[in-house]
Amino acid sequence: MSRARALAASLPEELHLLPYVAAYEWRKATAFRAGFVLNALLRGVPRPVVMTLVYLAMFRSTGAAEIRGYTFVDLVHFLVWTAAIQKCIPDWRSLDLAEQIFDGYVTKYLVMPVSYFTLLWGRFLQFTAVQLLAAAAFWCAGALVLHSWWPQPVSAVALAQAATLLALGTGCYLLTYFILNCLAFWLDVVWSLLNMFMFVAAFMSGMLVPVALMPRAVRGVLEVTFPYWTVNAPVELLLGRLGPADFRFGLAVLATSFVALHGLAFVTWRRGLRRYAGVGT
Amino acid sequence: MSANAFVQHLRIAGQYARIGVIRKSQFRVEFWSQVVMDCCWYASHVAVFEVLYAHVDDIAGWNREQFRVLLGFLFVSDAFMMVWLGQMWRFWRDLKDGKLDSFRVRPGATLFLYGFQQFSVEGCVNMAVAMTYLAYGIGRACEHVTLGLVLVTLIAVAVSWWVRTILVTFYGLVDLWLLGSDAGQFVNEAIHAVADRPADVFGARVRTFLLYILPVGALTQVPAGMVLGRYTPLGAVVAVGWLGMLGVGMFAAWNRGFRRYESAMG
Numbered sequence: 275m276s277r278a279r280a281l282a283a284s285l286p287e288e289l290h291l292l293p294y295v296a297a298y299e300w301r302k303a304t305a306f307r308a309g310f311v312l313n314a315l316l317r318g319v320p321r322p323v324v325m326t327l328v329y330l331a332m333f334r335s336t337g338a339a340e341i342r343g344y345t346f347v348d349l350v351h352f353l354v355w356t357a358a359i360q361k362c363i364p365d366w367r368s369l370d371l372a373e374q375i376f377d378g379y380v381t382k383y384l385v386m387p388v389s390y391f392t393l394l395w396g397r398f399l400q401f402t403a404v405q406l407l408a409a410a411a412f413w414c415a416g417a418l419v420l421h422s423w424w425p426q427p428v429s430a431v432a433l434a435q436a437a438t439l440l441a442l443g444t445g446c447y448l449l450t451y452f453i454l455n456c457l458a459f460w461l462d463v464v465w466s467l468l469n470m471f472m473f474v475a476a477f478m479s480g481m482l483v484p485v486a487l488m489p490r491a492v493r494g495v496l497e498v499t500f501p502y503w504t505v506n507a508p509v510e511l512l513l514g515r516l517g518p519a520d521f522r523f524g525l526a527v528l529a530t531s532f533v534a535l536h537g538l539a540f541v542t543w544r545r546g547l548r549r550y551a552g553v554g555t
Numbered sequence: 556m557s558a559n560a561f562v563q564h565l566r567i568a569g570q571y572a573r574i575g576v577i578r579k580s581q582f583r584v585e586f587w588s589q590v591v592m593d594c595c596w597y598a599s600h601v602a603v604f605e606v607l608y609a610h611v612d613d614i615a616g617w618n619r620e621q622f623r624v625l626l627g628f629l630f631v632s633d634a635f636m637m638v639w640l641g642q643m644w645r646f647w648r649d650l651k652d653g654k655l656d657s658f659r660v661r662p663g664a665t666l667f668l669y670g671f672q673q674f675s676v677e678g679c680v681n682m683a684v685a686m687t688y689l690a691y692g693i694g695r696a697c698e699h700v701t702l703g704l705v706l707v708t709l710i711a712v713a714v715s716w717w718v719r720t721i722l723v724t725f726y727g728l729v730d731l732w733l734l735g736s737d738a739g740q741f742v743n744e745a746i747h748a749v750a751d752r753p754a755d756v757f758g759a760r761v762r763t764f765l766l767y768i769l770p771v772g773a774l775t776q777v778p779a780g781m782v783l784g785r786y787t788p789l790g791a792v793v794a795v796g797w798l799g800m801l802g803v804g805m806f807a808a809w810n811r812g813f814r815r816y817e818s819a820m821g
Contacts, residue, residue, distance in 0.1 A: 316741055320748035327756040331615040332607065341610045463585040466592040473592070477599045483606050 288392040295396025300404070315408055318360035322353035342487050348513065351425035352484055354416060355509040358409040360481060362440060363504065364401060364448045366468035372458035380550055390543065398448050428514035435521040436508035442528040443504025449535035456539070459546030480506030500531040567663055568671060575674030589677040593637065594684060597630050600751055615755040620696040622753070625779040627689030629751050632715035632774050634685040636723065637678030643670050643723045647730045655816055666724065666809050693782060704782070711778030714795055718773045721802045722746055724809050725769070731812035750774045773798055
């Protein structure tokens with residue numbers, strides 16, 4: 275109870291520090307400008323370009339007008355929205371906590387006048403703000419150059435619903451990466467676990483192929499997981515293939531996942547610190 | 556390279572392998588974790604294309620059986636990267652941090668000493684998995700498995716390993732010239748996006764570029780094409796000869812680019 279009170283008392287201070295943390299992360303991210311431009315603007319673009327050609331080859335091969343209700347243009351739209359959304363999703367490089375645990379550098383966070391979770395959410399804010407701008411720039415550039423092929427949100431409401439799901443979903447992704455990073459307290463090296471999650475989540479989210487093209491049983495499983503509601507579902511909302519009832523269900527899945535992951539992250543961090551014996555800076 | 560230098564580099568590779576085994580004995584969970592990680596990567600690729608082939612019989616002239624051979628070569632070349640070239644993932648970071656000084660003064664080719672230093676035992680397990688999938692793919696795609704087919708397959712595997720080394724060298728080269736750009740990571744993403752699809756989905760000019768100039772498509776399509784009889788014997792010899800020369804040129808360019816490295820940046 276006293277811990278909860280202490281947390282509540284420190285909350286205003288943590289919130290006050292949050293913008294400073296986000297600004298600091300911004301300076302770090304933009305220190306190498308060429309890398310920043312490449313990662314922010316071009317990340318996630320090559321795959322949809324190639325997949326467009328794969329889908330074209332598929333439609334040419336079958337001569338069919340649609341596959342599982344998707345025309346070729348629908349699939350291109352799906353790829354464009356997926357590319358834009360992918361920019362906003364943290365990846366395994368978003369956190370370097372595991373490396374710092376391994377090197378014994380976590381000590382510094384224990385003496386800072388700010389909770390590590392504030393640093394985490396500060397980085398999340400900076401990342402999300404920058405990547406949202408990058409996604410918007412990507413969408414605007416495409417709309418200008420390829421106007422007739424470029425997808426528009428089916429409605430403002432759908433856009434708001436998709437953005438809500440995306441915001442909660444990216445939080446779930448970050449928390450998952452955080453938990454996996456924390457496992458370095460026990461396992462030392464977790465690089466492969468981070469990558470493993472990335473591969474599995476890419477498939478589950480529909481980033482590699484639309485979930486609608488998958489067998490019904492697989493779809494049923496994926497529809498109760500947060501990766502699906504972070505990528506595939508927002509794209510289908512933007513395309514007008516899902517409605518308000520789906521949005522409400524997705525919101526429930528993501529909110530539940532977020533709360534569960536946040537609790538797990540907190541527990542993993544606290545328990546990990548009890549084991550930690552780093553002597554680094 | 557003289558015979559003595561070649562033997563010396565083989566000895567160095569042997570020492571790297573010995574150190575790799577000792578290192579991995581200290582991270583046993585990570586060992587299995589990496590094996591499972593790569594299996595997840597294989598599974599996601601197989602799943603994507605099995606899903607696509609559930610709706611069509613043919614993608615850009617490649618049927619399901621032929622496509623498995625193509626994927627098999629992707630896995631085999633990736634496993635080669637895991638076994639020997641894992642350190643190249645960190646090249647951009649070491650370059651930024653200025654950690655490459657010692658490789659300049661060691662007795663051997665800098666690219667070899669740096670790139671091959673992290674031998675991975677788990678990569679060997681993944682190589683076995685990848686080879687099994689490739690053998691399964693070839694068994695399904697080819698009616699009769701003959702000694703000639705086995706020989707061609709072995710040459711094709713060597714080609715996919717060689718091309719992987721060329722490509723890894725290339726994105727290291729990009730990092731050397733665009734310092735601090737993380738460009739290698741983006742090039743890696745682009746390479747992977749192209750490599751696991753047949754280059755035949757592109758138009759003729761792009762396809763030629765991707766097969767023989769920046770040989771991303773050659774990672775999979777050239778070896779798969781050799782095994783599936785898509786190349787005439789002469790065509791295969793010319794393609795392999797060209798890729799051999801391209802590699803030598805790429806390594807020379809990397810060595811030249813490495814002169815730009817200054818540890819003072821670290």
